[in-house]
Amino acid sequence: MLKKLIAIVTTSFMLVAMPSLAVENNEEKIKASLAKLGLQVESVAPSKMENLYEAFTNQGMFYTSADGKFLIQGKVYEISADGISSLTEESLAKVRIDGMEKFEGSMIVFPAKNEKYQMTVFTDLTCGYCRKLHNQMGSYNDLGITVRYLAFPRGGIQSQSYTDIRSVWCSDDQQTAMTNAKGGAQVAQKVCALPVAEQYDFGRKIGVSGTPAIMLDDGMMLPGYKTPEQMQQIFQSYSVKKAG
Known part of the structure; x- marks a missing residue:
């Protein structure tokens, strides 16, 4: 036995x-x-x-x-009785969440006083829609949306756009430097140990191909510019789904 x-x-x-x-x-x-x-x-x-x-x-x-x-x-999709879902996006969402945690301490943040939501945005200094988004920062914040920036210089890390955005990250006053740079001001060149290149590499790995690219806390990525009102509606619909 x-x-x-x-x-x-x-x-x-x-x-x-x-x-x-x-x-x-x-x-x-x-x-x-x-x-x-x-x-x-x-x-x-x-x-x-x-x-x-x-x-x-x-x-x-x-x-x-x-x-x-x-x-x-x-991309690989799964077809079920409930519809179709992207297995690729599900897997990438997990990687994005880990990355957001890793770079949380090196983001440039524009916080809402009465924060309800937060969005993490891959940004470039010369991108027109990135500038449009930044010009409406007050409106995002007034709706309770905190905006957190990650660097994604579209020209790559050998470009002037990388040198400039790294200088913004290395500035003593990052928020003012970001606002001035997106307003077209010349960027004072600075170098530091902050992981700007690593942020760019992270973006490339998780499917960022243009800016702005918006990530939500659950790892979902929204390509392209969204108005403050559109983002509020997206967040509200998420809240309804979670409650349901």
Whole structure:
């Protein structure tokens, strides 16, 4: 009887351990395969779709076969009785939340006095709609919306737009520097240790391709400019969904 019990326990342990080992082996294969393309894999996880893996890299999200021999770039959707949902956005939302926590201490923040909501915005100094959004900062704040900025110089980290936005982040008075720069004033050049380049890289990884790009606390990303009133409506609809 004891031998049978030991055999059952041993078999059960092997059944639990084998999938875990398989995932680890597949992860190594995927990392090695994608490295040949110059992609640095930061994490690998099985997708909800059978035999498909999510690979989060320094160039964003990709999908691969278990052996890493097939690569897909794009979005994966799940069709259910409730409708259609993006599995890609669900996975990226988790990464975005982690990133917002990581960079929380290095954002430039324009707080609302009576804060009800907050939005995190990837911004550039020369983008027309970024300037429009910033010019309405008082209206966002009056509606209880705190605006938190992350840097996304559209020209990349070798551009003048990066040098200028880094200087804003390195200013003693970041808020005034941001307002002046978006008003067209020349930016006094400064260098510091704040993770401006890292913010830009984070944006590229999570699907930011233009500015402004707005992230909500749940990791959902809204591309493009939204008026203060539109953002208030979005937040209010979220509150209704949560209450329901």
